Amino acid sequence: xxMADDRLLDDLAAVVGDRHVIAPGHDQDSYLVDWRxxxxxxxxxxxxxxxxxxxxxxxxxxxxxxxxxxxQGGNTGMCGAATPDSGPRNIVIRLDRMRRIRNVSPLANxxxxxxxxxxxxxxxxxxxxxxxxxxxxxxxxxxxxxGNISTNAGGTAVLRYGPTRELVLGLETVLPDGRVFNGLRAxxxxxxxxxxxxxxIGAEGTLxxxxxxxxxxxxxxxxxxxxxxxLQDVEQALQVMQRLRGTVxxxxxxxxxxxxxxxxxxxETVPDVAIPFAxxxxxxxxxxxxxxxxxxxxxxxxxxxxxxxxxxxxxxxxIVASSEAQAKAIWAVRHSVSEGNKRxxxxxxxxxxxxxxxxxxxxxxxxxxxxxxxxxxxxxxxxHIGDGNIHIVAILDRARSEDTDETAALVREINEIxxxxxxxxxxxxxxxxxxxITNRGRLARVTDPLEIKLMKEIKTLLDPxxxxxxxxxxxxx
Numbered sequence: 001x002x003m004a005d006d007r008l009l010d011d012l013a014a015v016v017g018d019r020h021v022i023a024p025g026h027d028q029d030s031y032l033v034d035w036r037x038x039x040x041x042x043x044x045x046x047x048x049x050x051x052x053x054x055x056x057x058x059x060x061x062x063x064x065x066x067x068x069x070x071x072q073g074g075n076t077g078m079c080g081a082a083t084p085d086s087g088p089r090n091i092v093i094r095l096d097r098m099r100r101i102r103n104v105s106p107l108a109n110x111x112x113x114x115x116x117x118x119x120x121x122x123x124x125x126x127x128x129x130x131x132x133x134x135x136x137x138x139x140x141x142x143x144x145x146x147g148n149i150s151t152n153a154g155g156t157a158v159l160r161y162g163p164t165r166e167l168v169l170g171l172e173t174v175l176p177d178g179r180v181f182n183g184l185r186a187x188x189x190x191x192x193x194x195x196x197x198x199x200x201i202g203a204e205g206t207l208x209x210x211x212x213x214x215x216x217x218x219x220x221x222x223x224x225x226x227x228x229x230x231l232q233d234v235e236q237a238l239q240v241m242q243r244l245r246g247t248v249x250x251x252x253x254x255x256x257x258x259x260x261x262x263x264x265x266x267x268e269t270v271p272d273v274a275i276p277f278a279x280x281x282x283x284x285x286x287x288x289x290x291x292x293x294x295x296x297x298x299x300x301x302x303x304x305x306x307x308x309x310x311x312x313x314x315x316x317x318x319i320v321a322s323s324e325a326q327a328k329a330i331w332a333v334r335h336s337v338s339e340g341n342k343r344x345x346x347x348x349x350x351x352x353x354x355x356x357x358x359x360x361x362x363x364x365x366x367x368x369x370x371x372x373x374x375x376x377x378x379x380x381x382x383x384h385i386g387d388g389n390i391h392i393v394a395i396l397d398r399a400r401s402e403d404t405d406e407t408a409a410l411v412r413e414i415n416e417i418x419x420x421x422x423x424x425x426x427x428x429x430x431x432x433x434x435x436x437i438t439n440r441g442r443l444a445r446v447t448d449p450l451e452i453k454l455m456k457e458i459k460t461l462l463d464p465x466x467x468x469x470x471x472x473x474x475x476x477x
Contacts, residue, residue, distance in 0.1 A: 069176075074143040081473075170214035
């Protein structure tokens, strides 16, 4: 460590305190590797500021000395967007200490939170005031809201409430030069020029560090009904969805699909999750209806739609949950897909979104083409079929993936198959996971060059020195 590094660590400690600067060593290990163990980097320090002013002070120091900054939330992302590269002077900024709920307004249906708040904590704070925050993810017990916003997280409630982008009213963000953009307005209507907060939502920390947010709240769900359907193909799921929308409208809260192969992976690798139904059809669909009114009988219209669908040959079998425990058991299967896939082998995952009318063709074509190109791959699928987002996952045997060059070639081949089919169906290669390190080459390959140029111009405008999360999103770093 040279004298310049010594001075940097001392100056950082002067801003946040000695015990909130973690120097290189074993204490840094968990901050230098992504959740899947795919990427590992280095950091001159991991810094944990306790306020927006401290974040601004750290960023200003780094900007003055040309030191790269890597913002990191709960580190639960799928694309390596929060992992530092191998540069020796990266500074990882964690907001774990910034977990205050600043304000909850049941009248305005809003909650103001700091970026280090765990998603489950925000859900609980909303519930304590008889309100509901709908963002729901498998990692909600550990992911941080700043990371959710930076990646425009999706989850299982997008069908009714939209992605994170649609849940944000205002943001507070530290810019790459240390200035603070204060856009913490809880206004539902604000037409005063450009909507600047949208620049930072989904930007994966490349334009600034989100330190606080005003989020939308909703009336709590007081009535619900849930069913699991057994289907022969994706097209049947789409037809059932169309009938449900015509019958129950916005009460259709979630629509989640899983292939049999996906559930088999969970059964094999996640022993604490029971599969509460027989695996005897190719596809499984979870339907959840919700209403803000207590005592509403949602099971009756759900069963009526299912009865007609069964009569018309769209459904092979259905389980309507008769208790909250049974519903939780079904949801537990859906929320275990990422953990199950991670344990089962080397995962090549995809996050494509395609128009609803093209989802069936997309799923069929991609599986056929991957199996033809890489016969030993295990193809599994799950996703949010109601908003066009089916995750195609190819799992390679971990023992056969030790040859990194051969594995990289297989990954490229699989990615190109999925991306070409996504483009052919009029879709996008990322619906909710983002770009990060994993998808930056794919983004450059399939995206209109003008879009890439405009994004880079925005990046250069806000971060001319290129210190904010370098190497993420753009293939050229």
